[in-house]
Amino acid sequence: MTGQTVVQRLAALADEVRRTGLPGDLRDDVARRVLDLIGNSLAATGLPAVRAVTAVAEGWGGAEQAVAIGTGRRLPAAAAALVNGTRAHSLDFDDTHLPSVLHPSSPVVPAALAAAEATAASGAALLDAAGMGIEVTVRLGMGGYDRKLGNSEFFERGQHATSICGAIGAAVAAAMLYRLDADGIAHAAGIAASMGAGLLEANRTGGTVKRVHCGWAAHSGVVAAEMARHGLTGPPTVVEGRFGFLHAFCGERADVDAVVDRLGTHWELPGIFFKPYPCNHFTHAGIDAALALRAQGVDPAAIESIELGVPSPVLRTIAEPAADKARPESGYHAAFSGPYTVAAALLGGGGLGLGHDDFTDAAAADEQRLALAAKVRCVADARCDEIFPNQLPAVLRVELRDGTRHEVRVDVNRGGPDNPLSSAELATKFAFNAEGVPDRDAIAAAVLDLAAAPDVAALMERVRG
Known part of the structure; x- marks a missing residue:
């Protein structure tokens, strides 16, 4: 009318x-x-x-x-x-x-x-x-x-x-x-x-x-x-x-x-x-990539360094301030941390990949997770910028101590119409x-x-x- x-x-x-x-x-x-x-x-x-x-x-x-x-x-x-x-x-x-x-x-x-x-x-x-x-x-x-x-x-x-x-x-x-x-x-x-x-x-x-x-x-x-x-x-x-x-x-x-x-x-x-995961949606593609690497047999103990590439605007939420994201002050703040969620997924999780037990205060203070999170460097990725915000993509690059490198890119989020939860x-x-x-x-x-x-x-x- x-x-x-x-x-x-x-x-x-x-x-x-x-x-x-x-x-x-x-x-x-x-x-x-x-x-x-x-x-x-x-x-x-x-x-x-x-x-x-x-x-x-x-x-x-x-x-x-x-x-x-x-x-x-x-x-x-x-x-x-x-x-x-x-x-x-x-x-x-x-x-x-x-x-x-x-x-x-x-x-x-x-x-x-x-x-x-x-x-x-x-x-x-x-x-x-x-x-x-x-x-x-x-x-x-x-x-x-x-x-x-x-x-x-x-x-x-x-x-x-x-x-x-x-x-x-x-x-x-x-x-x-x-x-x-x-x-x-x-x-x-x-x-x-x-x-x-x-x-x-x-x-x-x-x-x-x-x-x-x-x-x-x-x-x-x-x-x-x-x-x-x-x-x-x-x-x-x-x-x-x-x-x-x-x-x-x-x-x-x-x-x-x-x-x-x-x-x-x-x-x-x-x-x-x-x-699928009880944490900030900007972290989900990184979690999916980490779960994929784990499924491929990547041993977290053998990891030398990790690079998490995400859309530029996402960095403010899950990567900054860098020191706080590497060592979140609580389980709640861990849910907004790219480094922590990648580390948690690489080390194992519950639910549909990560669960509530991964975001307790005790889990966020776990030194094994924090040590792995400290190896994660978050960067802007050009391809992710092209896709965002129609999807919330990520790319995860891992280098092992023996020099071997692995990369997993996730362009489409789980739970959406292009990759729905059943x-x-x-x-x-x-x-x-x-x-x-x-x-x-x-x-x-x-x-x-x-x-x-x-x-x-x-x-x-x-x-x-």
Whole structure:
């Protein structure tokens, strides 16, 4: 419809999806993402950041509207979204969209689950709302992607696009479940645009605040939808305006047209990558290369030196400051270290190649791993620069003490549409994440059958803890 602003076009599609539903294949895709997110959230039980956020949310009190996963508690919808969003992102095991390089499910699905419980919405309505919220999130992320630069402008400025764009996607999802019409959904999105935030410095030099980013975005989305429900309004040009979302965050490099490109006919949703390893996605191709070298029989004890080639923009996250990346201060920081993840993969790992046990504080302090990590030199690689960020490639070159050299190049990441995780591998990942959780098989079955569920209450009670 001509004459509509960007947020009005997004809201019109969201309202149509609310009334008519997503196609079956997209609902199935969203169900897989809900399963992935719940598994990641269950695995985060006991983390200090999760305990801290849960304590804050419980201290607020309020109506028992939605389950806070793994806590045994029901909280107000916005507070439950805060806890669950924090859990979903805490292990850095959440799905990734390229080339925007953001994690769309972690801010959106927790908001949708909380709103669905609060409104007794059906499982199908949950999937429709979550799918639309994820789509809005990645489209806003693409609005900040600069093709000439070959990178996200959000990332260039040190901004966490996941939480910034995710707050708006979460608001769209929650507004749909609160049964707001197109105008109400647009207002919820416009309100949430003032709430999204997140800085990436913790990836470089430490701190656990990044774990809360998706929780705060989910919380903001529910609050924005509730405010819109009660009459608060947002600006109609909130996305493209002179003082709107994209210009404020990305300046002149913003691409407004990308947000609505083929809107309603092309869905980004099915192409979002699932993660096989619980660590920063920039490290994954290096891990794959290290696992390949190990499979070829390379003995870590015989290694003299290692060179990890990655795209230039990636160095800031997984290679700098070099001393900190070679000796990460904790298991969490090890998940953002190119040298450590390569060393861990060469020495062996769990899960689907590397697992949660590889990112404990004890594992990060293991002297054998640190000694091997100290041999890793991270460099920019020209071919990787050409491919990035449509994939997150790497090349690993190893020289042994006898002068023998080995090289493995990984151009296509595991878990994406060109190298997908099978249903069996996703089931293995969920079982790995939900180890020790009663009825984990029943939980998985309930998630994958959400399209037929009358509500989400029974599912959420199973993961209440």
